């Protein structure tokens with residue numbers, strides 16, 4: 209019998225049956241009172257998850273759409289953007305900013321490392337004329353499995369005063385990312401990650417400071433414009449036709465998350481990642497990120513054992529056990545593989561994946 213594929217990739221992540229059933233309902237009109245009530249509940253739930261009093265907008269796009277929204281609403285041609293890059297997804301910010309005419313400076317570290325707050329402090333201290341308008345950073349870098357020391361980096365950014373634009377795409381709903389406490393200006397995420405939903409929605413929380421900055425933006429674009437988005441948000445609707453069924457599913461998913469509670473969600477991710485890392489080490493496998501203080505709770509990158517290749521592992525895991533694990537990206541392709549513990553994942557899933565990996569390696573080892 210062909211079993212269902214079990215996704216242990218960092219997105220899309222597994223979706224609970226309750227959420228799938230909600231998604232499967234007949235669509236309802238997006239200008240109806242019924243839909244406004246669902247939308248309002250979702251907005252309240254998202255504010256809870258983002259730990260913010262700011263508006264959190266629901267966009268019909270993947271996570272990159274929310275990144276685009278941040279840049280199109282904030283960047284004027286020639287604006288200086290400092291992009292903190294620790295992997296593939298961090299690099300995306302700079303590319304988007306440049307496409308809106310920004311003058312992008314990249315501060316990067318070798319893959320597998322996090323940004324050092326002291327190095328950032330030194331760079332920002334040199335910006336005596338306060339030329340840097342925006343600083344972009346990634347909370348959890350999915351391509352490597354490294355989590356930046358967000359609170360320390362945010363403290364340095366706040367001291368400088370630039371607008372902080374943070375990718376929380378694989379951290380929201382998995383790790384503590386308190387927007388208001390840390391003073392983040394713009395925080396983005398995507399549905400197919402910690403939200404336990406299929407792909408198709410993005411989320412963007414926008415501070416008053418960022419809304420103020422938007423007023424000076426000459427070419428904010430149309431579809432993602434925060435002025436239109438905010439106007440509709442205040443009228444309990446969306447500017448354009450939203451992905452109605454995904455929002456109905458979001459309502460169900462947020463209810464599940466709220467029943468679990470924020471701290472329990474974070475603890476579950478911490479525990480599952482620990483079990484995975486310990487299990488991998490017990491099997492004699494080498495972790496790509498050995499420093500526990502920056503190792504992600506959502507995604508673990510691993511080197512294949514001697515004599516076994518990444519494509520072989522991925523193929524056998526999928527064919528023999530219907531478990532899908534991710535390859536490395538760019539320079540790390542076929543050098544590491546990545547196992548997700550993000551979203552709707554329980555301890556049994558992790559133990560099953562470890563046992564399957566063990567059997568896979570045994571089968572493949574020459």
Ligand SMILES: Cc1ncc(COP(=O)(O)O)c(C=O)c1O
Nearest residue numbers: 270271272297348350377378398
């Ligand atoms: C950290 C991070 N940022 C951005 C993205 C891009 O999101 P999407 O593929 O939903 O556009 C991803 C997707 O995996 C991600 O993990």
